Amino acid sequence: MSLEYSKKYYKQLEQAVENEENQFLIQEFSGKHYADISEILYQLDGPSCKYILELLGPDVRADVISDLEEDIRIEFLKQYTAEEVAEVIDHLDSDDAVDLLNEQPIKAREEVLTAIQDSEQAAYIMELLHYDEDCAGGLMAKELIRANINWTVKQCIDEIRRQAERVEKIMTVYVVDDHNILMGRVSLKEIILSKDDTKIQDIYVPEIALVHTFQQEEEVAELMQKYDLEVVPVVNVQGKLLGRITIDDIVDVITEQAEIDQQAMAGISENVESSDGIWALTRARLPWLIVGMIGGLFGAQFIGVFENELTLVPAMAFFIPLITATGGNVGIQSSTIMVQSMAGSSYIHDTLWDHFVKVIGVAGVNGLTMASLVFGFNYFFAGPELAMVVSSALFCVVMLASVMGTVTPVVLDRFGINPALASGPFITTANDLLGLGVYFSVAKMLLHL
Amino acid sequence: MSLEYSKKYYKQLEQAVENEENQFLIQEFSGKHYADISEILYQLDGPSCKYILELLGPDVRADVISDLEEDIRIEFLKQYTAEEVAEVIDHLDSDDAVDLLNEQPIKAREEVLTAIQDSEQAAYIMELLHYDEDCAGGLMAKELIRANINWTVKQCIDEIRRQAERVEKIMTVYVVDDHNILMGRVSLKEIILSKDDTKIQDIYVPEIALVHTFQQEEEVAELMQKYDLEVVPVVNVQGKLLGRITIDDIVDVITEQAEIDQQAMAGISENVESSDGIWALTRARLPWLIVGMIGGLFGAQFIGVFENELTLVPAMAFFIPLITATGGNVGIQSSTIMVQSMAGSSYIHDTLWDHFVKVIGVAGVNGLTMASLVFGFNYFFAGPELAMVVSSALFCVVMLASVMGTVTPVVLDRFGINPALASGPFITTANDLLGLGVYFSVAKMLLHL
Known part of the structure; x- marks a missing residue:
């Protein structure tokens, strides 16, 4: 059902705007759904969009503008006077009207409000403005x-x-x-x-x-x-x-929540989009990168303690990425499964203890499988002693990372923090350090260094 | 609005079932929404649930059973004869009826179908059985x-x-x-x-x-x-x-899709829940763990090439986790932003080239910031030479991981693979190897080893 238009078509529209072929434009857009119109308008420049919307009548115009993405709408409405914005608002449902008004610069809002013709709509908006936009009051419409x-x-x-x-x-x-x-x-x-x-x-x-x-x-x-x-x-x-x-508003909430959880898992600390500016994107990304960086520097200090051992057995360094990557992967899997079970109702009927026993079981099977495979490989390439060290450490890391990954979301949730954060850089950084600790301790023990 | 009941309350219900206090049970459940009833029943054993549902009449019974989670419903309905299952199906909307029928063991289905009393419902079901459950035909209900x-x-x-x-x-x-x-x-x-x-x-x-x-x-x-x-x-x-x-069915689709994307990001290859068995959980998790493991073993081989250099400068090993972790974190961030922008409509109006320029910009800012911080730290703790190596490598890794993270989802999408996979173990494993390559190459170059 999604409509795809050619570049030629957009050229034609722009030409039509330039030549003021109103008949053609009206015919082209009449009967189209506002969501389809807004999709087409994304491809045209601001003044052309405004010109076309002028032709389509106040109801369609309001619906199309309300359907635009927030950042694009904010940009687009800069061309409009307060009276024009008020006319758009007059033709919207009260919930969309308030959202649109809230996007206006603060000094413009008063002006827009007084320009609203429909007094009932103005009263609705005044009432809805009181509510925070993330609560039920901020989502509701007065029309019923x-x-x-x-x-x-x-x-x-x-x-x-x-x-x-x-x-x-x-x-x-x-x-x-x-x-x-x-x-x-x-x-x-x-x-x-x-x-x-x-x-x-x-x-x-x-x-x-x-x-x-x-x-x-x-x-x-x-x-x-x-x-x-x-x-x-x-x-x-x-x-x-x-x-x-x-x-429909709730579907948007659900979609947005899923995006935020994904971003938390990826270590992005603000809700950004690829269309945001470099500064906004950097601000959202840098904090968790720096957390990871500090973890990495701690790791460096930690390995530094074993400098003598490394000089004796430099091959020990070869398996650092294997150990840290495995810890990270296992931790992310465990915490994702835990986060999702906390969101669903299965959280209720499995007790925490049942869950824990199963986590240990799965970790055991995964840990043994991987440790055996790695042992088989390393036996020939790194000798039996180092193979034993790496596989033992790998097994321990899988067990510990599973437990960490399972417990962390529960703890974060208790403290009122989004548990999805646990599947992100938080857990990988912690598990990197954990993995290094286990690896070098096991090495020291088994190699009698 | 969510109801929370005490253990005492459930004891009381079980007692009532045992003593057949039907009056009390009917009074307790009548007027309750089926979703609330199913929440209570999760806490009771199968026979008690069946006993209570028997008292509530066929319509409520059917709604409650249809509202249960799939795996619990399958277990629960094992107590029911084909005739009893058919009676439940008689009181469901056709789409839910087909879902329930499809969950029955294959040999029981025929028996259930012939036991359905309502011939129109039976015809509806026969028609709907033709459709794959992931397509519109499998989601639709005949009632309209x-x-x-x-x-x-x-x-x-x-x-x-x-x-x-x-x-x-x-x-x-x-x-x-x-x-x-x-x-x-x-x-x-x-x-x-x-x-x-x-x-x-x-x-x-x-x-x-x-x-x-x-x-x-x-x-x-x-x-x-x-x-x-x-x-x-x-x-x-x-x-x-x-x-x-x-x-309501579409809301479930959206929620499930978000869960699947999160699992892809976490390297879980099948849609599992924490309530699944150890074998199912292992089967979903092990494949990507093994991919990561193979990556780790490749990494070990790769570092092995630089054994002599490591013996000369063992401190080089200290920063392996910093380099690999940073590559992974940057890659996941980049691919998540790309995946989300591909899902939204902003993908349309930013050209791929605009996007790419911005990715380079953000990576440049992040890379420079981190490289400077790490240089400041390492200047004192590892000496100026190694500090230079680590920071140069770090900067290159951030740039490369950003590009990889941005390009991979697009490539996967072109090949019809879920791009969310790009934010998972796939990208971290690739970036680990990339990071090691960059680090040791830079080291060899700058330290003239």
């Missing part, structure tokens, strides 16, 4: 259909008609009492199948999954996944219905 | 509301009434022609707001995002994310409407 529990189905349908413009996707009707306390919900199916004079209180479903404004976005995502919800209502501490969160 | 384009709204409502039992969440009504070719859709809102004698063809929306049965689940996920869909229709090559895919 609310029915009083004392209404009839007819009154409810009238309300749907009244709000039809504003609430594009209804999904479900929320039932509240006279004080706007959330009581339950009625599905559109139920409304269609009920008579006009049926009382809402006779058909509504009382139990309802809900979230509070202060809950973190990860909690909201977890709840919606657990109960297979497409939409969830948001209430304040008194239980008053304030808004709703739709699944 | 279909309206002929020549119908009136009244006829459409009658159809909704007829299917009310079977189609729990309607979401949207699909419009087809006399040959079941998908023409478009009508929202429930539109149906509520239209008069009974309105023709469907006057209110339906013709353009519609759809997927074909053969499309991969990742493609479906991408499309639904792009267009912010809660549900998408599935058609065959002739354009006939066959089923629909709902967003």
Whole structure:
């Protein structure tokens, strides 16, 4: 379904903009989904995009702009006056409107806010601006259909008609009492199948999954996944219905969370993208590189202690990369499996002890296999004595790195740190040092140096 | 919202099962969401779970069983006869029904199929069994509301009434022609707001995002994310409407894909969970450990070439872990950023060349910073000559590892291999060898050995 366009096509569009062939442009874009339009616009320059969007009417324009990637949108909207930005905001759902307003330079925000024509929208935005963008309040939209529990189905349908413009996707009707306390919900199916004079209180479903404004976005995502919800209502501490969160925003949260976890595993300390500047990318990457570097310098000091032994048996140095790499690989595997089991529900029914016993078992099998293979190889290439040292050390390193990799995420989690960090440079650096320690200790012991 | 229960509570439940206090058990579970019930049942033994589910009626029973984790469900259903499994399947949506059937031992499937009471459900299942479970056909459910384009709204409502039992969440009504070719859709809102004698063809929306049965689940996920869909229709090559895919299944696909990518980064070659057996875990982990091991043995051979140099300057060995660790860390960072940018749309508007220039820039800044810090340290601890060698090598390694880390995902992707593999043991092993090569070459050059 993804559309791919040729360079020639983009040339043609640019030409059309230049020659102001509005007829052609309107025809080209009308009927296209906003996500497809934004994909095309990524290829054109700012003024051309603005020109084309001008032709497409305020609704499509707002949807396309809201669909752009954040950093590109910020850049793009610099061409717009406060009044033009306000007009875009007028045609967005309140949650997207607030996101867009928050991206504006602080001094421009006030100006944009006062230029908003739709007073209800302005009130919505003023309310939503209070919430942190990572919590349920910051994710919710104000647009929803609310029915009083004392209404009839007819009154409810009238309300749907009244709000039809504003609430594009209804999904479900929320039932509240006279004080706007959330009581339950009625599905559109139920409304269609009920008579006009049926009382809402006779058909509504009382139990309802809900979230509070202060809950973190990860909690909201977890709840919606657990109960297979497409939409969830948001209430304040008194239980008053304030808004709703739709699944498309939660899909974005889940995707972003997965990206952040991957970055943590890779030792990238801020959420960056390849399109960010050199400075942002460096700032995100350097901290963990320096941690690794300090680990490496410690390692150098540590090996330095064994300088005499190395002079006697220089071949000992050959296997340093084997030992450190194995420790790192085993540690990352162990911590990744642990992190994922902590995220899933299998964490609940396996006790920590069961898990630990299995970790030892797997490490034992892996350690023995690798130690044997390496011994077979080294027996011929490095002699039986050194082969014994390397394989013994390798086995110990596999066991220790498995335990470290399993325990570290649990410890990090207890301290409120993202356990995915444990599968990153943190564990490799620690395991490098651990591996060197084991290797040289075993060597000293077995070689009687 | 997540419920946490005490050990005492589970004891009480087990006691109640033993004493057959059915009244208490029914009261305890009635009104609870199936996802909450399954969470409680994870803590009880198989027979107790079966006893409790017996009390809750066929609909709740089916939902709870379908909500269990796959491996636990397979174990749990071993207590059930083919007739009992068939009864569970009778009360599930067709997509979940097929998944459950596919988990049964092959010889039991035929028996279960013939025991299904609902002939329409049996037909649905027979059809869905044809599709691979990773493609759109394998994800879709047959339950949906279909309206002929020549119908009136009244006829459409009658159809909704007829299917009310079977189609729990309607979401949207699909419009087809006399040959079941998908023409478009009508929202429930539109149906509520239209008069009974309105023709469907006057209110339906013709353009519609759809997927074909053969499309991969990742493609479906991408499309639904792009267009912010809660549900998408599935058609065959002739354009006939066959089923629909709902967003909850896609959320599972996205979550699973993220897990698989993380595992690829960690060098785990099969999708395993900590609850899997020792053999499965070993089989998933050992292959990449052995790749790393072979890399380590190559490294040993390589360092062996420089045995004489090492005997002259044993301090050279001290910095082997620093060099290899830095190469690994830089490589993982670079490839993760590249992989994520390939998944997002920023891949489109940055050309590969722009990206490459930036990679060199970031690597230059990181490399210079680290090389300077290490030089400062080593100047005092290892002398100016060796300090120069280590820092020069470090800088080269950072540059090379950045380029390798950036290029590898692109190459893997071209060959149809998951690029997330590039952020795993693959790149660290390659970079270990690269780092050693650079280090010893620089040493030989600068120290005139």
